[in-house]
Amino acid sequence: MLNHPIGRLRIIAFIEGMSYLVLLAIAMPLKYFLDIPQAVKIVGSLHGLLFVLYVLAVIHVTFAHRWTVLKVLFAMLAAFIPFGNFVLDSRLLKNSR
Template structure:
């Protein structure tokens, strides 16, 4: 279980950072007409988000999260900064032994 939690924590941070990079790339694309960064960061974020989903579902099954808690954690990777918050809450709840 500790390995699954560590994988989740790493992926939550990685996805959060790449989502912020994607937001910056979108600003460059639409404000400065420089879309090259989107062509690189977009697919990388998409792949990493898919990995995040698999790892989060694995952790949810191991810790027996509710459907609502699982869906909220899965959606956390789509809103800037929320994956960092979700990671912190998951770690707190897991340490307390409380399912999401």
């Protein structure tokens, strides 16, 4: 799975999607309801790094598999919607079979 660009994208997308959910569901409530801003600082920084890796993985797959502009836009949009990366993963898995 790690030897293939789509396999790497699926793994990075899953981890990035999980970090986004942790940021929204855990770190943000800790910051705003319990006044613990460090949670967002730590999780947000990690999520930012994972997002950069995600973008690089999308770029790699775009050139390796000659993705259309529509596929690239869908992959980038998926990163901004909660659970979007998991929808992307299911589509990538379905298309790889």
